[in-house]
Amino acid sequence: MFAEYGLFLLELLTIAAIVVLVALLILSAARRSQEHEGLTIEHLNKTAQQRSDIVRRALLGRRDSRKLLRQRDKAEKAERKKVKADDRRRVFVVDFKGDIRASATASLREEVSAIIDVARKGDEVLLRLENAGGAVHEHGLAASQLLRLRARGIPLTAAVDKVAASGGYLMACAADRIIAAPFAIIGSIGVLVQLPNFHRLLESKGIDFEQITAGQYKRKLSLFGQNTDEGREKMREEVVEVHELFQRQVRDLRPSVDLERVATGEHWYGSRALELNLIDEIGTSDDFLLKAAAAADVYRFAWKRPRRFVERMLQGAEGLLYR
Numbered sequence: 385m386f387a388e389y390g391l392f393l394l395e396l397l398t399i400a401a402i403v404v405l406v407a408l409l410i411l412s413a414a415r416r417s418q419e420h421e422g423l424t425i426e427h428l429n430k431t432a433q434q435r436s437d438i439v440r441r442a443l444l445g446r447r448d449s450r451k452l453l454r455q456r457d458k459a460e461k462a463e464r465k466k467v468k469a470d471d472r473r474r475v476f477v478v479d480f481k482g483d484i485r486a487s488a489t490a491s492l493r494e495e496v497s498a499i500i501d502v503a504r505k506g507d508e509v510l511l512r513l514e515n516a517g518g519a520v521h522e523h524g525l526a527a528s529q530l531l532r533l534r535a536r537g538i539p540l541t542a543a544v545d546k547v548a549a550s551g552g553y554l555m556a557c558a559a560d561r562i563i564a565a566p567f568a569i570i571g572s573i574g575v576l577v578q579l580p581n582f583h584r585l586l587e588s589k590g591i592d593f594e595q596i597t598a599g600q601y602k603r604k605l606s607l608f609g610q611n612t613d614e615g616r617e618k619m620r621e622e623v624v625e626v627h628e629l630f631q632r633q634v635r636d637l638r639p640s641v642d643l644e645r646v647a648t649g650e651h652w653y654g655s656r657a658l659e660l661n662l663i664d665e666i667g668t669s670d671d672f673l674l675k676a677a678a679a680a681d682v683y684r685f686a687w688k689r690p691r692r693f694v695e696r697m698l699q700g701a702e703g704l705l706y707r
């Protein structure tokens with residue numbers, strides 16, 4: 385009797401857990417549907433100031449921290465009288481966290497357009513870039529978005545705290561200046577194509593694979609059909625062509641780079657990348673922002689785009705496969 389009662393409780397708990405999970409998924413989907421696509425702007429000077437105020441209150445106590453705040457407010461008012469709001473330099477911050485499909489490009493396009501609309505002489509842009517590369521055409525488009533800033537004379541700095549490799553480095557090259565952390569991964573100027581072929585497995589199971597194409601090279605390599613040396617050679621030619629385009633982009637944007645030395649598909653850490661002229665300075669995005677905030681208004685631009693549950697799952701799966 386007790387065993388049957390225990391099994392009944394387990395079944396009841398299982399059903400309850402499933403109901404709760406479904407309810408949570410429905411609630412999450414409902415919340416996402418209420419999110420609106422659009423641009424958000426954060427004044428990073430104020431964010432940093434609020435953080436500093438919390439630390440001061442904890443270390444100095446309310447009385448002394450209030451005294452310092454009054455002194456700071458007086459200094460800021462005096463500074464505002466000297467410099468008009470329209471004359472104060474501005475730094476716009478954009479974040480790009482890449483994946484295989486460079487899916488953040490859609491947001492980057494909107495952020496760049498917004499900056500171009502409001503930028504004036506003396507303003508500059510910081511791109512906080514984290515990108516290990518992926519699809520050529522997707523990352524090429526992302527780099528083209530950054531080149532829009534360069535074409536309009538808006539100074540662009542790319543800060544790499546972790547990685548800018550392959551398509552990520554293609555994007556970084558669009559900047560006027562690249563800074564990277566000492567152990568950030570930089571480079572990987574190369575092209576890779578790989579895919580499995582199941583032809584022999586299907587053949588051993590007596591399964592035929594039919595493929596009809598129009599055009600000699602419509603399909604160079606196949607997942608399920610028998611690949612030919614001619615197809616492999618054509619694919620190799622295309623890979624070499626893409627590599628040459630990659631090198632040309634680097635040569636045009638960073639002429640000081642010795643391509644014969646670095647266009648091997650290898651990557652280097654920040655300190656070594658500096659010696660190879662792949663970057664211009666060792667540092668982090670935090671160092672850049674602390675320095676910038678002392679003399680300019682710093683704003684973070686972010687284009688929010690609600691993503692569906694299936695889209696997030698697919699992106700996560702891509703990330704796992706890429707790693």
